[in-house]
Amino acid sequence: MKHAIIPSATTGVSGEHRGAVRVELPVTGMTCASCTATIEKALASLEGIREANINFASQKAFVSYDPGLIGMGQIIKVIKDSGYDVGSEKVTLKIRGMTCASCVSKVEDALKGSPGVIRAEVNLGSESATVEFLPSMTTIESLKKVIGSSGYRAETEPSPAREEDAKEKEYKALLRRFTVAALISLPVIVVSYPTFFPVLKDLDMDTLRLLWMGASLLTVPALVYSGSSFFKGAVAAFRHRAADMNTLIALGTGMAWLFSTVVVLFPELFPENAREPYFDVVSVVIALVVLGQALELRAKGRTSEAIKKLMGLQAKTARVIREGAEIDIPIEEVLVGDTVVVRPGEKIPVDGVLVEGRSSVDESMLTGEPLPAEKQEGDEVIGGTINKTGAFRFRATKVGKDTALAQIIRMVQEAQGSKAPIQKLADTVSGYFVPAVMVIAVSSFVLWYDLGPEPRIILALLGAVTTLIVACPCALGLATPTSLMIGVGKAAENGILIRNGEAIQVASALDTVVLDKTGTITVGKPALTDVIVAPEGDEKEIVRFAAALEKNSEHPLAEAILQGAGTREITPPDPDDFNAIPGYGVEGVVDGKRISLGNRKLMERIGADLDIFEKDSHMLADEGKTPIFVAVDGRAAGVIAVSDPLKDDSIEAIQGLKGLGVDVVMITGDNRRTAEAIAKRVGIGRVLAEVLPEDKAREVRKLQLEGRKVAFVGDGINDAPALARADVGMAIGTGTDVAIEASDITLIKGSLLGIKAAISISKATMKNVRENLFGAFFYNTALVPVAAGILYPIWGITMNPILAGAAMAMSSVTVVSNANRLRFLKLR
Amino acid sequence: MDKVIVTAAGILTIAWIIWFFLFSRKKQVRAAVSSGIQEVFIKVKGGYDPDVIVAKAGQPLRLIFTREEEASCTEMVVFGAFNKSAKLPPYEEVVVELLPEKPGEYDFSCQMGMIRGKLIVEE
Numbered sequence: 001m002k003h004a005i006i007p008s009a010t011t012g013v014s015g016e017h018r019g020a021v022r023v024e025l026p027v028t029g030m031t032c033a034s035c036t037a038t039i040e041k042a043l044a045s046l047e048g049i050r051e052a053n054i055n056f057a058s059q060k061a062f063v064s065y066d067p068g069l070i071g072m073g074q075i076i077k078v079i080k081d082s083g084y085d086v087g088s089e090k091v092t093l094k095i096r097g098m099t100c101a102s103c104v105s106k107v108e109d110a111l112k113g114s115p116g117v118i119r120a121e122v123n124l125g126s127e128s129a130t131v132e133f134l135p136s137m138t139t140i141e142s143l144k145k146v147i148g149s150s151g152y153r154a155e156t157e158p159s160p161a162r163e164e165d166a167k168e169k170e171y172k173a174l175l176r177r178f179t180v181a182a183l184i185s186l187p188v189i190v191v192s193y194p195t196f197f198p199v200l201k202d203l204d205m206d207t208l209r210l211l212w213m214g215a216s217l218l219t220v221p222a223l224v225y226s227g228s229s230f231f232k233g234a235v236a237a238f239r240h241r242a243a244d245m246n247t248l249i250a251l252g253t254g255m256a257w258l259f260s261t262v263v264v265l266f267p268e269l270f271p272e273n274a275r276e277p278y279f280d281v282v283s284v285v286i287a288l289v290v291l292g293q294a295l296e297l298r299a300k301g302r303t304s305e306a307i308k309k310l311m312g313l314q315a316k317t318a319r320v321i322r323e324g325a326e327i328d329i330p331i332e333e334v335l336v337g338d339t340v341v342v343r344p345g346e347k348i349p350v351d352g353v354l355v356e357g358r359s360s361v362d363e364s365m366l367t368g369e370p371l372p373a374e375k376q377e378g379d380e381v382i383g384g385t386i387n388k389t390g391a392f393r394f395r396a397t398k399v400g401k402d403t404a405l406a407q408i409i410r411m412v413q414e415a416q417g418s419k420a421p422i423q424k425l426a427d428t429v430s431g432y433f434v435p436a437v438m439v440i441a442v443s444s445f446v447l448w449y450d451l452g453p454e455p456r457i458i459l460a461l462l463g464a465v466t467t468l469i470v471a472c473p474c475a476l477g478l479a480t481p482t483s484l485m486i487g488v489g490k491a492a493e494n495g496i497l498i499r500n501g502e503a504i505q506v507a508s509a510l511d512t513v514v515l516d517k518t519g520t521i522t523v524g525k526p527a528l529t530d531v532i533v534a535p536e537g538d539e540k541e542i543v544r545f546a547a548a549l550e551k552n553s554e555h556p557l558a559e560a561i562l563q564g565a566g567t568r569e570i571t572p573p574d575p576d577d578f579n580a581i582p583g584y585g586v587e588g589v590v591d592g593k594r595i596s597l598g599n600r601k602l603m604e605r606i607g608a609d610l611d612i613f614e615k616d617s618h619m620l621a622d623e624g625k626t627p628i629f630v631a632v633d634g635r636a637a638g639v640i641a642v643s644d645p646l647k648d649d650s651i652e653a654i655q656g657l658k659g660l661g662v663d664v665v666m667i668t669g670d671n672r673r674t675a676e677a678i679a680k681r682v683g684i685g686r687v688l689a690e691v692l693p694e695d696k697a698r699e700v701r702k703l704q705l706e707g708r709k710v711a712f713v714g715d716g717i718n719d720a721p722a723l724a725r726a727d728v729g730m731a732i733g734t735g736t737d738v739a740i741e742a743s744d745i746t747l748i749k750g751s752l753l754g755i756k757a758a759i760s761i762s763k764a765t766m767k768n769v770r771e772n773l774f775g776a777f778f779y780n781t782a783l784v785p786v787a788a789g790i791l792y793p794i795w796g797i798t799m800n801p802i803l804a805g806a807a808m809a810m811s812s813v814t815v816v817s818n819a820n821r822l823r824f825l826k827l828r
Numbered sequence: 829m830d831k832v833i834v835t836a837a838g839i840l841t842i843a844w845i846i847w848f849f850l851f852s853r854k855k856q857v858r859a860a861v862s863s864g865i866q867e868v869f870i871k872v873k874g875g876y877d878p879d880v881i882v883a884k885a886g887q888p889l890r891l892i893f894t895r896e897e898e899a900s901c902t903e904m905v906v907f908g909a910f911n912k913s914a915k916l917p918p919y920e921e922v923v924v925e926l927l928p929e930k931p932g933e934y935d936f937s938c939q940m941g942m943i944r945g946k947l948i949v950e951e
């Protein structure tokens with residue numbers, strides 16, 4: 001395919017082309033058929049438009065125009081100016097190979113000249129192109145080809161695989177640097193300890209000096225190649241008036257090399273017994289620290305395994321229906337409203353609603369739920385899950401960054417990058433750590449020099465160098481983030497989304513969990529079970545009255561009553577004068593009678609005598625059913641019982657929580673007897689019943705005032721204030737709605753078992769963080785003074801600088817490895 | 829005599845270390861405002877350049893990071909107080925958007941807290 005560069009048109013048709021061009025544009029924002037006329041009129045008034053037809057049903061504009069007189073940009077502008085929009089998409093592509101400003105216009109022209117492109121802007125600085133295009137006319141793939149044919153390379157956002165490659169490259173580079181330093185170390189060690197090697201033992205001082213000069217030169221590549229990152233890093237940090245691990249290693253090895261070289265070149269400057277060089281320290285320490293970095297990188301790579309797994313769930317292509325035909329397109333090009341075809345065994349590419357067919361879908365990768373979910377028309381399907389048995393079609397409702405999977409990945413990434421309050425101390429310390437170590441090293445030098453035994457200069461130098469090398473700020477810095485990364489990732493694998501490090505820390509210390517009854521402990525789909533009427537009353541009539549009032553209600557119990565009416569073949573009439581009283585019930589006029597439907601409080605409010613229903617309503621409540629009273633013209637006429645079945649795993653989950661030593665409290669707006677009956681069945685001791693929805697947050701506050709650390713578990717929509725009030729708000733997610741704002745933790749699976757898992761993971765993560773922090777603090781506070789020589793006056797012990805290098809290299813590897821243990825946490 | 833020199837030099841070095849790393853003034857830049865959004869370009873190389881950013885409260889702040897190195901230390905920037913973090917792939921512009929509401933001083937750092945910058949939010 002040849003792409004001519006045509007600066008005048010945006011549709012790929014040259015300005016010299018004298019025929020009419022016909023394009024099809026998707027138009028969005030049309031709400032009524034009359035909108036079409038508005039756009040048609042606006043378009044027809046333009047010079048160069050031969051014909052403009054807008055089809056309301058297909059939401060498309062068919063425009064014939066003369067490209068010599070008018071450009072696509074103007075046509076789109078007119079549509080936008082009349083208050084509508086064209087269904088264009090924007091994409092940013094990375095462009096490689098642009099070297100000069102003229103490249104910019106080359107790429108821009110190529111893009112603008114290709115069909116379907118509305119606008120293209122190329123930025124040389126960020127090496128990117130922002131392209132607005134019509135997905136119905138072109139694809140991202142063909143945009144890339146257009147850029148390719150103009151001589152450059154286009155890429156979409158960097159994929160995780162590329163990041164992986166970069167890590168692998170870094171690892172290999174570290175290994176190469178290690179190998180070089182290690183190979184250099186061998187001969188350097190030999191000449192550094194001549195007395196241990198038979199041939200060297202007998203050499204005279206002059207020959208040895210020559211060998212040492214060789215060692216001095218030989219260690220240069222260890223410094224400038226293997227140790228290059230330390231020196232570069234130290235210089236960069238120094239420019240920012242900061243110091244880090246690089247500073248310490250660079251100073252330590254640099255000082256050792258400089259001193260040794262001076263000793264070899266000008267031995268007469270030093271006392272007789274202080275004329276030995278320490279080139280071995282230089283190369284061996286660099287080799288060890290680089291090896292440590294390589295091992296650390298490997299171990300750190302495993303800490304992000306969970307997020308890589310999540311990213312790997314994303315499908316690459318989707319089969320959609322465009323213009324009546326099934327075509328495979330890259331996932332980035334699926335649009336909301338597309339009909340997507342999924343065959344058995346295939347991955348569902350984006351989120352949507354099933355419109356045709358049925359199947360069972362394996363959602364375990366997102367929810368942790370091992371059993372496949374049955375899906376039929378109207379059910380939600382989630383992108384990234386796997387279709388098992390049947391073929392079906394679904395309408396895409398969320399694509400790109402809006403899909404549940406994309407949101408999950410984003411949330412996990414955000415949480416992994418967040419900080420836990422426990423890190424504060426480590427952060428404060430690490431801000432002063434490196435300068436403090438440098439001060440200790442200088443003090444050590446001075447004290448050895450002033451007070452130490454001969455050869456003072458050597459011992460002073462070794463004290464300072466060893467101090468610099470042994471100190472490990474990295475262990476301190478790595479301690480919390482690595483454990484958090486793994487903890488958050490592990491949780492995500494089990495369908496638990498944790499918002500940030502703080503949520504983990506607080507969740508690990510919870511002692512009370514408040515569960516909302518309806519929809520949390522119970523399924524949330526109540527059914528009408530019993531109807532009891534006054535002696536002279538008629539069951540059908542009572543249900544009819546009740547159903548009439550509930551017709552307009554959004555209360556969860558309303559649906560149960562309406563369904564109950566449906567099965568009794570009752571068509572409820574429309575009520576007059578309808579009035580809902582939150583926390584009480586509803587009132588209205590049906591057939592000229594004033595009907596009240598609600599709880600005991602409502603009956604008391606209107607002064608209806610409940611004596612005749614006292615026994616029945618208590619009996620119903622004791623069975624865990626919710627009695628609803630019906631009064632006709634202010635007199636009690638019947639009781640309707642509605643019951644909401646328990647979730648299958650509620651009992652197991654609540655027992656599990658108790659096993660963790662957590663108190664479980666049930667909160668509900670339901671009456672006390674019903675609530676207590678259900679609490680008894682699931683094994684909950686404390687019940688907060690008859691709580692008005694708006695008071696849930698206050699009840700949580702009351703529990704907090706008892707000194708409890710409280711988690712509130714609810715559906716995330718009606719319970720937002722209570723979720724926000726609680727120390728940890730846990731929302732039970734449903735389907736693709738995963739990023740529930742008010743919650744700290746979202747349980748995607750919708751099962752209560754997730755609460756226990758969330759608490760267990762949090763506890764394990766915090767334990768791991770504490771181990772790491774303790775290890776890192778202990779290591780540094782113990783070994784830095786020893787390296788400086790604090791034990792010398794007492795026991796005559798000093799630390800070998802090479803040992804210090806080994807310890808330093810191992811300490812951060814240990815921290816990361818310990819964090820990695822979390823990956824094997826067993827949840828059940 | 830040599831001991832006196834070494835001691836004096838040591839004390840001076842210590843004083844210099846403390847001053848240089850903890851008390852010396854760092855490069856400070858005020859966020860430029862364009863069409864209601866405050867914007868700062870930050871180069872990441874062994875540190876944040878500029879290290880200190882001054883911004884106005886209540887106005888969206890756009891920080892554009894470019895990490896000009898491959899050393900993994902700086903691969904992430906964390907704004908603890910804003911619960912925001914971003915991965916910084918080498919040589920790519922990464923935008924972090926914040927809405928600083930309360931005046932005050934907020935630290936930002938790499939994930940390990942070794943490399944730091946400061947955001948000063950003024951009334």
